[in-house]
Amino acid sequence: MxxxxxxxxxxxxxxxxxxxxxxxxxxxxxxxxxxxxxIVTNETVAPLYLSKLTAALSxxxxxxxxxxxxxxxxxxxxxxxxxxxxxxxxxxxxxxxIALGGGVVGDMAGFAAACYQRGVDFIQVPTTLxxxxxxxxxxxxxxxHPLGKNMVGAxxxxxxxxxxxxxxxxxxxxxxxxxxxxxxKYGLICDEPFLAWLEAHIDALCAVDQVALSAAIERSCAxxxxxxxxxxxxxxxxxxxxxGHTFGHAIETHQGYGVWLHGEAVAAGTVMALEMSRRLxxxxxxxxxxAMRLLRRAGLRIVPPTxxxxxxxxxxxxxxxxxxxGRVRLVLLRQMGDAVVTGDFPHEILxxxxxxxxxxxxxxx
Amino acid sequence: MxxxxxxxxxxxxxxxxxxxxxxxxxxxxxxxxxxxxxIVTNETVAPLYLSKLTAALSxxxxxxxxxxxxxxxxxxxxxxxxxxxxxxxxxxxxxxxIALGGGVVGDMAGFAAACYQRGVDFIQVPTTLxxxxxxxxxxxxxxxHPLGKNMVGAxxxxxxxxxxxxxxxxxxxxxxxxxxxxxxKYGLICDEPFLAWLEAHIDALCAVDQVALSAAIERSCAxxxxxxxxxxxxxxxxxxxxxGHTFGHAIETHQGYGVWLHGEAVAAGTVMALEMSRRLxxxxxxxxxxAMRLLRRAGLRIVPPTxxxxxxxxxxxxxxxxxxxGRVRLVLLRQMGDAVVTGDFPHEILxxxxxxxxxxxxxxx
Numbered sequence: 001m002x003x004x005x006x007x008x009x010x011x012x013x014x015x016x017x018x019x020x021x022x023x024x025x026x027x028x029x030x031x032x033x034x035x036x037x038x039i040v041t042n043e044t045v046a047p048l049y050l051s052k053l054t055a056a057l058s059x060x061x062x063x064x065x066x067x068x069x070x071x072x073x074x075x076x077x078x079x080x081x082x083x084x085x086x087x088x089x090x091x092x093x094x095x096x097x098i099a100l101g102g103g104v105v106g107d108m109a110g111f112a113a114a115c116y117q118r119g120v121d122f123i124q125v126p127t128t129l130x131x132x133x134x135x136x137x138x139x140x141x142x143x144x145h146p147l148g149k150n151m152v153g154a155x156x157x158x159x160x161x162x163x164x165x166x167x168x169x170x171x172x173x174x175x176x177x178x179x180x181x182x183x184x185k186y187g188l189i190c191d192e193p194f195l196a197w198l199e200a201h202i203d204a205l206c207a208v209d210q211v212a213l214s215a216a217i218e219r220s221c222a223x224x225x226x227x228x229x230x231x232x233x234x235x236x237x238x239x240x241x242x243x244g245h246t247f248g249h250a251i252e253t254h255q256g257y258g259v260w261l262h263g264e265a266v267a268a269g270t271v272m273a274l275e276m277s278r279r280l281x282x283x284x285x286x287x288x289x290x291a292m293r294l295l296r297r298a299g300l301r302i303v304p305p306t307x308x309x310x311x312x313x314x315x316x317x318x319x320x321x322x323x324x325x326g327r328v329r330l331v332l333l334r335q336m337g338d339a340v341v342t343g344d345f346p347h348e349i350l351x352x353x354x355x356x357x358x359x360x361x362x363x364x365x
Numbered sequence: 366m367x368x369x370x371x372x373x374x375x376x377x378x379x380x381x382x383x384x385x386x387x388x389x390x391x392x393x394x395x396x397x398x399x400x401x402x403x404i405v406t407n408e409t410v411a412p413l414y415l416s417k418l419t420a421a422l423s424x425x426x427x428x429x430x431x432x433x434x435x436x437x438x439x440x441x442x443x444x445x446x447x448x449x450x451x452x453x454x455x456x457x458x459x460x461x462x463i464a465l466g467g468g469v470v471g472d473m474a475g476f477a478a479a480c481y482q483r484g485v486d487f488i489q490v491p492t493t494l495x496x497x498x499x500x501x502x503x504x505x506x507x508x509x510h511p512l513g514k515n516m517v518g519a520x521x522x523x524x525x526x527x528x529x530x531x532x533x534x535x536x537x538x539x540x541x542x543x544x545x546x547x548x549x550k551y552g553l554i555c556d557e558p559f560l561a562w563l564e565a566h567i568d569a570l571c572a573v574d575q576v577a578l579s580a581a582i583e584r585s586c587a588x589x590x591x592x593x594x595x596x597x598x599x600x601x602x603x604x605x606x607x608x609g610h611t612f613g614h615a616i617e618t619h620q621g622y623g624v625w626l627h628g629e630a631v632a633a634g635t636v637m638a639l640e641m642s643r644r645l646x647x648x649x650x651x652x653x654x655x656a657m658r659l660l661r662r663a664g665l666r667i668v669p670p671t672x673x674x675x676x677x678x679x680x681x682x683x684x685x686x687x688x689x690x691g692r693v694r695l696v697l698l699r700q701m702g703d704a705v706v707t708g709d710f711p712h713e714i715l716x717x718x719x720x721x722x723x724x725x726x727x728x729x730x
């Protein structure tokens with residue numbers, strides 16, 4: 001078991017990473033201030049882990065809310081189920097909300113915790129690789145709006161994050177791959193040596209090797225914690241974590257939430273960011289191809305939806321949160337392992353990137 | 366024009382109080398970081414002040430959302446209109462939301478600002494006495510839930526508060542009285558000398574005397590700023606601001622939101638808190654009567670709804686945010702000008718308070 005500390009002053013919290021932590025009360029109890037606990041999970045995760053976690057917390061007054069599963073339900077109506085559950089069970093300001101599930105459960109439970117009675121305690125128990133390396137770290141919570149993803153939310157830090165790597169044994173392979181997209185991202189944006197490690201271990205990771213996964217999660221969380229520790233509110237550096245996300249959000253929005261998994265959209269978006277960085281002369285075609293190969297070995301689609309036009313992309317990108325003063329800002333690679341956020345590029349390079357033939361790029365790998 | 370500073374570290378902000386500030390850009394412009402401004406108001410206030418404020422901000426890109434008026438609309442559906450407006454007008458993370466209206470507009474616009482893209486800037490322009498002395502100061506924002514008032518929200522500080530006292534000239538007398546309930550509250554909880562000042566000026570205040578109102582607003586805001594400065598997140602002292610609110614919320618919930626004005630419910634709730642403090646032997650019957658007389662001279666009902674039983678009160682009070690460990694905590698007066706928050710009282714005293722004959726108490730004044 002490893003413990004990582006996210007340093008955010010009086011909002012600092014630990015991340016516990018290890019095998020079979022879910023039924024060990026000692027990782028939870030020190031972070032639960034009152035006697036009431038509300039576990040928020042979904043109908044896929046509940047049959048697997050809800051009774052186990054509930055049993056581990058038998059010293060507390062535990063209630064639970066089981067949400068429908070999927071990004072398509074990351075909206076106000078579903079959030080309301082959490083408030084209904086908290087109020088029906090008369091949960092007070094001293095209650096602790098525990099998110100048991102993937103990124104959607106974490107985002108919604110975290111936002112509910114941020115808003116319920118103007119803020120109650122919150123513990124994350126991410127059960128997907130994506131949420132373990134991404135959405136459980138950094139305090140971003142929220143829901144989607146019909147006009148844009150994650151448009152309504154809060155920055156809200158958990159009291160603790162408990163990552164039980166054995167939960168990945170029940171994860172569908174497609175979701176494991178989606179998580180690996182974010183793991184690879186950390187190598188690309190700020191940890192070039194990690195890319196070589198990933199190339200050596202990508203098959204073990206895809207085979208759900210617990211030792212390799214633990215190492216990859218720890219290194220990813222440490223990278224994210226480093227970035228978030230410098231820039232909690234995303235005024236600057238933190239935005240590099242969104243490599244591939246501006247293109248990826250456009251893909252998710254165009255396809256309809258939940259059709260492409262978030263990590264899948266990010267992977268295809270990352271390929272577009274790599275291609276644009278190559279067109280700007282910042283990375284070589286070989287470096288782009290190396291990253292594309294790694295993403296493909298992780299089981300990911302590396303070709304954006306072929307039915308999306310450049311105009312489709314531009315339309316969705318215009319409401320992205322990284323827009324400043326009407327100008328689209330993108331996360332690009334200055335070099336491998338070194339990302340920047342910039343709006344300072346010729347618009348024709350962006351257009352050419354949106355119009356590029358990714359199918360052909362994939363075929364020549 | 367007076368300026369009051371609310372000291373909250375890097376979330377400090379000024380409160381400007383004076384006559385005809387609404388059309389003077391210099392009070393707004395220094396607090397608007399970008400070029401986009403979204404004015405949130407309601408259908409009562411819009412015809413009176415929206416064009417005036419929009420004209421004053423002609424240097425910016427100003428859009429507006431006009432909400433239906435009333436506490437009954439302080440819910441998710443109405444909040445959604447603000448998000449819809451922001452997204453339809455493509456407002457970015459650098460936008461500034463301005464709340465132009467009473468407490469309901471301020472609570473909703475503030476909560477929308479807290480959540481939109483996980484937080485954008487926010488300026489309060491309270492146009493009712495209640496919101497000027499209460500909800501514009503302290504950073505409480507939120508909406509109601511069918512099972513409880515203000516159950517979903519955030520602590521979120523404005524960049525500035527602009528109080529134009531001339532807006533009270535258009536305020537219905539009933540709402541002026543509701544605001545005076547909160548003004549009187551400050552005297553009761555932490556400023557006993559202010560009670561004597563109020564007894565001397567209550568008729569001038571009811572007659573919308575601008576000089577008297579400015580002085581009362583300044584003294585009320587200063588009192589609240591003092592309390593909030595010590596305890597921003599309501600972990601302790603701040604709860605004394607809720608004198609009369611636990612009983613008052615029960616009244617509002619039972620009657621249906623918006624039937625009694627918030628200030629009216631607080632006034633009747635304050636009478637109940639006075640009576641309970643008297644029954645505990647902390648204040649005298651004469652002191653209780655003095656406060657009741659002042660509330661009545663302010664044009665307020667001092668008798669709780671006669672159709673509410675003690676059980677009605679207890680049922681609604683059980684979901685109040687001040688409940689800790691299942692025990693109801695109340696704001697009571699140790700003496701005039703000195704409030705405490707306590708759950709340490711014999712339950713029969715609470716029951717007797719709930720069952721007391723307030724009609725008879727009012728008649729003997």
